[in-house]
Amino acid sequence: xxxxxxxxxxxxxVLTLAACGGTTExxxxxxxxVAEGGDAMEGxxxxxxxxxxxxxxxxxxxxxxxxxxxxxxxNGFDLKFSDAQQKQENQIQxxxxxxxxxxxxxxxxxxxxxxxxxxxxxxxxxxxPVVLTxxxxxxQDDTLYETFIGSDFVLEGEMAGEWVxxxxxxxxxxxxxxxxxxxxxxxxxxxxxxxxxxxxxxxxEIIASQTGNFTRSEGKTVMEGFLQAHDDIDLVFAHNDxxxxxxxxxxxxxxxxxGEDIKIVTIDAVKDGMxxxxxxxxxxxxxxxxxxxxxxxxxxxxxxxxxxxEKRIVVKDLAFDQEAAIEALPDRQY
Amino acid sequence: MGIVRHRLFWPVAALALLIVxxxxxTPTFLRIRVRDGHLYGALIDILRNSSPLLLVAVGMTxxxxxxxxxxSVGAVVAIAGAVALTxxxxxxxxxSVGTVITGIGIALVLSLVLGTWNGFLVSVIGIQPIIxxxxxxxxxxxxxxxxxxxxxxxxxxPPYKVIGSGYWAALPVSVIVAGTIxxxxxxxxxxxxxxxxxxxxxxxxxxxxxxxxxxxxIIWTVYAMSALFAGIAGLMISSGVMAADANNAGMLxxxxxxxxxxxxxxSLAGGKFSLAGTMVGAIVLETLDLTVTILGxxxxxxxxxxxxxxxxxxxxxxxxxxxxxxxxxxxEPGDPRGVHGVQPAEPSSAEVTV
Numbered sequence: 001x002x003x004x005x006x007x008x009x010x011x012x013x014v015l016t017l018a019a020c021g022g023t024t025e026x027x028x029x030x031x032x033x034v035a036e037g038g039d040a041m042e043g044x045x046x047x048x049x050x051x052x053x054x055x056x057x058x059x060x061x062x063x064x065x066x067x068x069x070x071x072x073x074x075n076g077f078d079l080k081f082s083d084a085q086q087k088q089e090n091q092i093q094x095x096x097x098x099x100x101x102x103x104x105x106x107x108x109x110x111x112x113x114x115x116x117x118x119x120x121x122x123x124x125x126x127x128x129p130v131v132l133t134x135x136x137x138x139x140q141d142d143t144l145y146e147t148f149i150g151s152d153f154v155l156e157g158e159m160a161g162e163w164v165x166x167x168x169x170x171x172x173x174x175x176x177x178x179x180x181x182x183x184x185x186x187x188x189x190x191x192x193x194x195x196x197x198x199x200x201x202x203x204x205e206i207i208a209s210q211t212g213n214f215t216r217s218e219g220k221t222v223m224e225g226f227l228q229a230h231d232d233i234d235l236v237f238a239h240n241d242x243x244x245x246x247x248x249x250x251x252x253x254x255x256x257x258x259g260e261d262i263k264i265v266t267i268d269a270v271k272d273g274m275x276x277x278x279x280x281x282x283x284x285x286x287x288x289x290x291x292x293x294x295x296x297x298x299x300x301x302x303x304x305x306x307x308x309x310e311k312r313i314v315v316k317d318l319a320f321d322q323e324a325a326i327e328a329l330p331d332r333q334y
Numbered sequence: 335m336g337i338v339r340h341r342l343f344w345p346v347a348a349l350a351l352l353i354v355x356x357x358x359x360t361p362t363f364l365r366i367r368v369r370d371g372h373l374y375g376a377l378i379d380i381l382r383n384s385s386p387l388l389l390v391a392v393g394m395t396x397x398x399x400x401x402x403x404x405x406s407v408g409a410v411v412a413i414a415g416a417v418a419l420t421x422x423x424x425x426x427x428x429x430s431v432g433t434v435i436t437g438i439g440i441a442l443v444l445s446l447v448l449g450t451w452n453g454f455l456v457s458v459i460g461i462q463p464i465i466x467x468x469x470x471x472x473x474x475x476x477x478x479x480x481x482x483x484x485x486x487x488x489x490x491x492p493p494y495k496v497i498g499s500g501y502w503a504a505l506p507v508s509v510i511v512a513g514t515i516x517x518x519x520x521x522x523x524x525x526x527x528x529x530x531x532x533x534x535x536x537x538x539x540x541x542x543x544x545x546x547x548x549x550x551x552i553i554w555t556v557y558a559m560s561a562l563f564a565g566i567a568g569l570m571i572s573s574g575v576m577a578a579d580a581n582n583a584g585m586l587x588x589x590x591x592x593x594x595x596x597x598x599x600x601s602l603a604g605g606k607f608s609l610a611g612t613m614v615g616a617i618v619l620e621t622l623d624l625t626v627t628i629l630g631x632x633x634x635x636x637x638x639x640x641x642x643x644x645x646x647x648x649x650x651x652x653x654x655x656x657x658x659x660x661x662x663x664x665x666e667p668g669d670p671r672g673v674h675g676v677q678p679a680e681p682s683s684a685e686v687t688v
Contacts, residue, residue: 061484182633210626211633215582216486216575221383225627228376229360242486246575253499255369272488272577 045078046304049098051108053135054086059270062334063109063134063290070293077297088112092119099126105300107131113138113185120144129303133292135185142311146303149295149313151288153186156267157193159286159319160237161204164194164265167284169203173234176226177209178219178247180239187211190239190267207233212243219246227254238266241273241285248281259283269320271332277325285325287318290334341599344650345614348643352621356628363628372501376624378509384620385512386411386567388613390587391594392519393560395612398595400553401536401604402456402463407564407591409474410448411584414441414565415572416481419489428491437494442565448474449561453554467557471588478580487578498573508570515563520609529607532556536604594619597647618647 048071052064064081071077080103084091088111098106099122106128110116116137123130124144132148139145164175177194180187191209198204208226212219219242226233227250236251238244244266251258258264258281266273269287276282295315302309320328337343356376357363366375390407397404418441425433448470455466500507523529534542535549543549567587572578596602597618598611622643626636649655 179633182636208627208630209633210630211636213582216577216579217571217583220575221623222627224379224383225376225624228363228379228624229628229630231362242579245577249499249575254374272486 044076045073046076046105046300047078047080047101047103048300049080049082049094049101049103049106051082051084051091051094051098051106053091053109053111054083059268059288059290059334062270063292066291066293067296068293070297071300075297077300084111086111088115092116095119095123099123099128102126103128105129105131105303107133107296107300109134110137111135117141117144131296131299131303133296147299147309147311147313149292149299149315151317152314153189154193154196155314156286156288156317157190157195158197159193159317160190160265160267160284161194161197163284163286163319163321164235164237165198165201165204168235168263169198169201172203172205174230174232175204175206175235175237176223176230176233177206178212178222178236178238178243179209180211180214180243182211184214187214187239194237206237212238212246214240214242216242216246216249219243220250221246223247223250224253227251227256233262235263235265238264240288241266241268241270241276241282244282245272245276248276269318271329271334274320274325274329274332277320277322278329280322283322285320287320289315289318341608341651342611342614344647345597345599345611345618347650348647349614349618349621352618352625352643356621356625360628368504372504372506376628378506380617380620380624381509382506383623384616385506385508386570386584387587387590387594387620388512388616389515389563389567389570390560390584391591391598391612391616392516392609393556393563394588394591395595395598395600395607395609396519396523396532396556397463397560398592398600398602399532399536399604399607400556401539402553402556403592403602404452404467404557404560404564405464405588406448406452406467406470406474407560407567408584408587409471409478410445410561410564411568411571411587412475412478412578412580413448413481414445414568415578415583416478416487416580417441417444418494418569419487419572419578420481422491422494423487423489428489429493431493434491434493438497438569441569442562445561445565445568446558449558449564450554452561453557456557457550457553475580478578478583482578482580484580486580488576490576494573495576496573498570498575508574511566511570515566516609516613519559523609533605533607536607590619591616593644597644597651599651 050067050071054060068079068081071079080098082094084094091108091111095106095108096119106123107130110132113136117139120130120137120139121144130145132145132150134150136148136150137145177191179191195206207230210222210225212222219238223236223246236244236247238247244264247264248258251262256262264282265284266282267286267288269285273282273285277285299309299313353363363376366373366377368374390411394404394407418437421437421440422428422433427433452467452470455461455469456463496507498508502510523532531547531552534547535552539549568584571583594615595612597615598608598613600607600611622640626639631639
């Protein structure tokens with residue numbers, strides 16, 4: 001569960017980054033400053049310690065690759081990368097070792113929200129700036145880190161809800177929701193965003209909502225249950241692509257046509273999801289971009305140059321309908 | 335009266351209750367229609383979705399009967415799916431039947447090898463089963479991740495899809511496969527001496543060995559079978575969504591399988607086992623999952639709801655509770671030992687769940 005959470009959170013963070021960059025190309029968010037910043041650091045590599053959540057999903061793998069591909073020697077960085085295997089204690093251990101090694105900047109995607117004050121204070125005492133990527137910590141003291149770059153999950157839910165409200169809910173529709181892992185930030189926030197965006201449209205009725213744990217197989221099983229319990233479903237809103245892909249299997253097994261008989265809206269825009277969107281089996285996807293590296297480069301350069309960075313950096317999320325997916329698909333990196 | 339005391343009464347009662355509740359909520363629950371030339375309906379969904387768990391649980395029953403436990407089945411599920419899909423996905427023609435059969439063959443042989451490894455650790459090296467299989471449980475997902483490169487591997491291969499989503503004679507293929515294996519295992523253990531030998535190993539390995547039972551081979555075999563069945567379950571699960579998710583496939587299925595075995599009335603202390611009970615247990619668990627969706631129970635309450643149902647079943651099944659109930663019905667004061675006594679091979683299932 002935690003892993004999935006982490007993944008989702010990471011995904012969000014990435015999205016956020018892209019949004020901050022404000023560029024329209026999902027693959028290259030906010031890269032304008034990178035070269036400049038890199039030049040400023042010329043001759044002297046910035047040592048960055050990065051503690052990744054794990055290697056639990058395709059999303060996370062793309063996230064890791066983006067960081068490794070951008071924090072390179074050519075860009076002026078010496079990256080020390082560690083994989084926490086979804087365990088907070090591994091992450092704390094990695095951060096302590098970065099402090100002991102005296103790295104210039106520590107960046108990490110917190111596996112969980114709480115329990116970071118002690119180690120972050122150690123970093124602060126050692127004068128090492130900390131950048132949070134894709135997931136937040138719940139520390140009251142926000143001087144413990146420089147910035148948190150991550151997606152706005154609520155906004156993602158809202159974007160999905162608005163599209164549904166405008167494009168599909170011109171007549172009464174019945175919606176079933178496949179939630180992410182119970183209690184996870186992306187599940188809570190995406191649900192909240194979707195509900196608030198559709199609240200003023202009386203045509204949208206959410207008739208069932210159940211967790212599919214962010215996985216394909218549970219998305220499928222839960223969707224099968226929905227199909228048994230309700231024979232009038234018009235739309236599936238899934239908190240991630242994988243559950244949406246599982247729902248497609250269930251809908252097809254029930255002899256219905258996904259994307260037509262039952263419309264599907266998801267969040268993430270991983271490659272498989274985009275393919276299904278392009279194939280017409282999904283109707284709309286709000287993106288959660290894992291390609292966080294360029295933004296991280298940008299932020300680290302600003303931090304090293306002593307520039308002010310905002311405490312919370314949110315990137316504008318992109319979204320795709322079926323035509324946009326066909327166009328975007330050939331360049332999709334993840 | 336007699337039927338209430340039957341070992342399977344409470345699990346079957348729980349199953350019946352769940353079905354009744356679902357039918358009240360959704361009157362079409364019991365309806366089975368023919369759609370696109372095959373059967374379709376909630377009951378068919380339950381059977382199909384419980385097939386992988388049933389297979390894993392049948393293997394687990396045999397292992398538990400020898401006083402062992404196999405925690406590695408979830409990892410084997412993930413590995414089997416990862417191997418099969420990676421092979422099929424990288425083959426020149428993923429849709430060819432030959433490719434799919436080869437992929438399945440490789441996955442199942444590897445599963446068998448992993449089970450043999452477990453059996454080796456337990457029977458030859460003498461490591462406690464929980465520790466021996468813990469090794470593969472933790473390392474196995476790593477192996478699966480390595481095979482898939484940390485990605486969710488997906489393929490398009492109609493022949494492979496048949497395993498998890500296809501139909502033969504209007505019935506889901508996975509139900510036919512799981513049912514056939516269940517029958518074969520039941521025949522082998524109940525119509526030959528094998529079942530008795532397994533039980534004797536579980537009740538007293540040393541005495542069995544002195545009596546001439548080849549305990550070591552039997553233990554070795556049950557672990558190999560357990561992994562093989564888990565491998566087949568892994569193929570079904572990956573085929574159901576046409577994706578190998580090394581991180582999530584078969585997650586915690588080992589605990590669900592153990593639970594199915596316990597609900598079915600087999601003691602974790604080894605010895606007597608009930609395959610029919612295990613089947614009922616697996617179907618109860620799967621029906622419970624569907625019930626949660628059909629009743630629209632909020633996700634935050636779902637684990638509690640499931641816990642209450644499962645605890646109720648195992649408590650009602652425990653010999654002490656059953657005997658007290660029986661005594662009360664006869665108007666006698668509650669005697670914890672009851673008239674039937676507590677059979678050593680059948681201790682309280684309730685304790686097991688604590």
